[in-house]
Amino acid sequence: MAEDLWFLNKDCFGLKSPKKSPIVLRTVVLVFSMLCGVYIFSICLKQISVYRKANKFVEIQVIGQPCHASGIEQWEIPYVHFPKPHTYSRNECACNPVRFFAILSMQRSGSGWFETLLNSHINVSSNGEIFSVKERRSNISSITSTLDKVYNLDWLNSASKNECSAAVGFKWMLNQGVMDHHDEIVEYFNRRGVFTIFLFRRNLLRRMISVLANTYDRDAKLLNGTHKSHVHSPDEAEILARYKPTINSTLLIPNLKHEEAKIAKALEYFKTTRHIVLYYEDLVNNRTKLMDVQEFLRIPQRDLKSRQGVMDHHDEIVEYFNRRGVFTIFLFRRNLLRRMISVLANTYDRDAKLLNGTHKSHVHSPDEAEILARYKPTINSTLLIPNLKHEEAKIAKALEYFKTTRHIVLYYEDLVNNRTKLMDVQEFLRIPQRDLKSRQVKIHKAPISMQIENWNDVNNTLKGTQYEGFLQ
Ligand SMILES: *[C@@H]1O[C@H](CO)[C@@H](O)[C@H](O)[C@H]1NC(C)=O
Ligand SMILES: *[C@@H]1O[C@H](CO)[C@@H](O)[C@H](O)[C@H]1NC(C)=O
Ligand SMILES: *[C@@H]1O[C@H](CO)[C@@H](O)[C@H](O)[C@H]1NC(C)=O
Ligand SMILES: *[C@@H]1O[C@H](CO)[C@@H](O)[C@H](O)[C@H]1NC(C)=O
Ligand SMILES: *[C@@H]1O[C@H](CO)[C@@H](O)[C@H](O)[C@H]1NC(C)=O
Ligand SMILES: *[C@@H]1O[C@H](CO)[C@@H](O)[C@H](O)[C@H]1NC(C)=O
Ligand SMILES: *[C@@H]1O[C@H](CO)[C@@H](O)[C@H](O)[C@H]1NC(C)=O
Ligand SMILES: *[C@@H]1O[C@H](CO)[C@@H](O)[C@H](O)[C@H]1NC(C)=O
Ligand SMILES: *[C@@H]1O[C@H](CO)[C@@H](O)[C@H](O)[C@H]1NC(C)=O
Numbered sequence: 001m002a003e004d005l006w007f008l009n010k011d012c013f014g015l016k017s018p019k020k021s022p023i024v025l026r027t028v029v030l031v032f033s034m035l036c037g038v039y040i041f042s043i044c045l046k047q048i049s050v051y052r053k054a055n056k057f058v059e060i061q062v063i064g065q066p067c068h069a070s071g072i073e074q075w076e077i078p079y080v081h082f083p084k085p086h087t088y089s090r091n092e093c094a095c096n097p098v099r100f101f102a103i104l105s106m107q108r109s110g111s112g113w114f115e116t117l118l119n120s121h122i123n124v125s126s127n128g129e130i131f132s133v134k135e136r137r138s139n140i141s142s143i144t145s146t147l148d149k150v151y152n153l154d155w156l157n158s159a160s161k162n163e164c165s166a167a168v169g170f171k172w173m174l175n176q177g178v179m180d181h182h183d184e185i186v187e188y189f190n191r192r193g194v195f196t197i198f199l200f201r202r203n204l205l206r207r208m209i210s211v212l213a214n215t216y217d218r219d220a221k222l223l224n225g226t227h228k229s230h231v232h233s234p235d236e237a238e239i240l241a242r243y244k245p246t247i248n249s250t251l252l253i254p255n256l257k258h259e260e261a262k263i264a265k266a267l268e269y270f271k272t273t274r275h276i277v278l279y280y281e282d283l284v285n286n287r288t289k290l291m292d293v294q295e296f297l298r299i300p301q302r303d304l305k306s307r308q309g310v311m312d313h314h315d316e317i318v319e320y321f322n323r324r325g326v327f328t329i330f331l332f333r334r335n336l337l338r339r340m341i342s343v344l345a346n347t348y349d350r351d352a353k354l355l356n357g358t359h360k361s362h363v364h365s366p367d368e369a370e371i372l373a374r375y376k377p378t379i380n381s382t383l384l385i386p387n388l389k390h391e392e393a394k395i396a397k398a399l400e401y402f403k404t405t406r407h408i409v410l411y412y413e414d415l416v417n418n419r420t421k422l423m424d425v426q427e428f429l430r431i432p433q434r435d436l437k438s439r440q441v442k443i444h445k446a447p448i449s450m451q452i453e454n455w456n457d458v459n460n461t462l463k464g465t466q467y468e469g470f471l472q
Contacts, residue, residue, distance in 0.1 A: 067095035076298065079193040079274065083168075085153040090163040099297055100151045100192060101126075101169035104178060104266060105199040106259075108210035110280035111171045114199055117283075117290065117304040123166035124299060127155050130170045137177035140184045147188060167297045169197075174266055182269040189273045195297065196275035198267065203281065204259050212245035287350055303347075311394075314401040321405045327429065328407035330399065335413065336391050337462070337470035341444060341451050344377035362440050369441045378453040381461040388467055448472070 067082045080097040084090070103126065105111040118126045127150060131137045136146045149155050150170055153163075172178050178185060189196060201207045221227045222239050267277070276296045283289050290304050310317060321328060333339045346361055353359045354371050363369050399409070408428045415421050422436050448471065449455045462468055 069097040083153045087154050093164040099167045101195040103171040103197045106174055108207050109201040111199050116306045120305045121302050125165045125168045127170040131176040140181050166299045196270050196273045198277040201280045204256050213243050328402050328405045330409040333412045335470050336388050345375050364439050369443045372443050376453040379458050381457040384461050
C-alpha cells in the first residue's frame with residue numbers, strides 16, 4: 001500500500017516545470033501540481049481503503065466459510081452463532097448453529113438435577129456452576145472473558161459435547177455476581193444473544209429446609225464423614241433427610257419475603273433478555289415443561305433423562321460398596337420385550353393420565369390395572385432388535401462393573417413364579433425368613449400378543465432371532 005502511494009506521488013510530482021517561465025506560469029504550475037497532489041492523494045486514500053475492505057472480505061471468506069443454517073426465522077438471527085473454538089475444530093458440525101444460554105437460579109432449587117436433564121441431550125453442554133470460583137467473578141472483565149470462553153465452546157469439562165453442541169451454557173446462582181454486575185451482564189446477553197433460563201422453586205419453605213440441612217451437613221458430614229450436596233442413591237438421601245432443621249419462626253416471614261424480593265429483582269433486571277421462567281415443581285410434575293425448554297433453546301426435541309449416576313460413577317460406587325460392605329441386588333427382567341411394553345405404556349400414561357387425570361406408574365387395585373392395560377403401544381419394528389441388544393448390553397455392563405461387590409442376580413419372572421427366590425433374597429441379606437407380600441397389582445396380564453398394537457410386525461421381526469423367546 002505504501003509503495004503504491006509513493007509510486008503515484010512520484011508520478012504526480014514528476015511533472016517538470018519548464019525553465020525560464022514567467023512567475024505567473026510558475027504559480028499556475030505550482031498550484032496545478034498541488035491540486036494534482038491532493039487529487040492523487042485522495043485517489044490513493046480511496047484505493048487504500050478499497051484494498052483494506054477487499055482484504056477483510058477475503059479474510060472472512062477464507063477463515064470462516066460462510067455457514068447457511070436452514071430453518072432459522074428472522075427474529076432468531078441475533079441468537080444464532082457459529083463459534084470457532086481455539087482448542088479444537090468443530091469438524092462436520094462447524095456449520096451447525098449454536099445457541100447460548102445461562103440458567104439463573106438459587107442454591108437448592110433443583111438446578112443440579114435440571115442440568116443433568118439438559119446434559120442428557122446429545123446436543124446440549126451445560127457446564128455447571130462456573131462462577132462458584134471467586135476469581136472468575138471478581139470484576140466484569142473476568143466475567144466477560146469467562147463467558148466468552150464458554151460461548152466459544154472452549155470451556156472443556158465432562159459436560160461438553162464440543163463440536164456438535166447446539167446449545168451451550170452454564171448455571172449461575174444469583175449470589176455469584178449476577179446481581180452485582182447486572183447492567184453489564186444484561187448488556188452482554190443482549191449484545192451476544194444469550195438466552196436466560198430462570199429456574200426457581202415455588203415452595204420457598206422447602207427450599208429453606210434444603211438450604212439449612214445442606215448447611216448443617218457441611219459441618220456434620222453425615223455420610224461417613226463426607227459432605228454431599230447431591231446424592232445419587234436412596235440410602236444416602238434417606239440418611240441426609242433424617243436431619244430436621246429448626247426454623248427461627250421470628251425470622252421466617254422476613255426471610256421468605258427477602259427471597260421473593262430477590263427473585264423479583266432478578267426477573268426485573270433481566271426482563272429485556274430473551275428468557276423463560278421455570279419452576280422446579282412444574283418440571284418434576286409435568287414433563288411437557290421439558291419440551292418447552294427445548295423449544296425455547298431451539299434444539300431438537302428429545303426425551304430428557306436425569307442420569308442415574310450408577311453407570312457414570314461406577315468406579316467410585318463400587319469402591320464405596322466394597323469399602324462400606326454394601327450388598328448389591330441386581331433385579332432385571334428376562335423378557336425385555338415385556339419391559340419395553342411397560343416402559344412405552346408408562347410414558348404414554350404420563351401425558352394421557354388415564355386414571356381420572358392422574359398419572360400412576362404403579363397401581364394397587366385390579367380396576368386401575370385394567371384401565372392402564374387397555375392401552376396397546378405400537379413398537380417400531382425397525383429399531384426393535386437394536387433396542388433389545390442395547391438393553392442387554394447395558395445389563396451385561398452393570399454386572400461386569402459390580403461383579404467385585406457381594407451380589408445376587410434376580411429376575412422378575414423368577415420372583416413371580418417361584419416363591420423360593422424370595423427366601424434366597426432374605427438368605428442373601430441375612431435377615432430372618434418371612435413370607436413377603438406386595439400390595440402392588442400387576443398391570444399387564446393378558447398374553448403378550450394382546451398388548452402390542454402392531455403385534456404381527458413384532459412377531460415377524462423377532463421370529464427366528466435370539467429374542468424369539470420374548471414372544472411367549
Ligand atoms: C479482574 O480480576 C482478575 C482476577 O481476579 C484480575 O487478574 C484482574 O487484574 C482484574 N481486572 C481489573 C480491571 O480489575
Ligand atoms: C447433534 O449431535 C449429533 C451427534 O453428535 C449431530 O450429528 C447432530 O448434527 C447434532 N445436531 C445439531 C442440531 O447440532
Ligand atoms: C467410613 O466408615 C468406615 C466404617 O466406619 C471407616 O472404616 C472408613 O474409614 C470411613 N471412611 C471415611 C472416608 O471416613
Ligand atoms: C430468632 O432470631 C431472632 C433475631 O435474630 C433472635 O433474637 C431470636 O433469639 C431467634 N430465636 C431463636 C429461637 O433462635
Ligand atoms: C404442563 O405444561 C404444559 C406446557 O407448559 C401446559 O400447557 C400444561 O397445562 C401443563 N399441564 C399441567 C397438568 O399442568
Ligand atoms: C374418577 O372420579 C370419579 C368422580 O370424580 C369417580 O366416581 C370414579 O370412581 C373415578 N374413577 C377412577 C378410575 O378412579
Ligand atoms: C422407526 O424408527 C426409524 C428410525 O428412527 C424411523 O426412520 C422410522 O420412521 C420409524 N418407523 C415408524 C413406523 O415410526
Ligand atoms: C425355585 O427357586 C429355587 C431357589 O432358587 C430353585 O432351587 C428351584 O429349582 C426353583 N424352582 C423352579 C420350579 O424353578
Ligand atoms: C407369530 O408368527 C408366526 C408365523 O411367523 C405364527 O405362526 C404365529 O401364530 C404368530 N403368533 C401369534 C401369537 O400371532
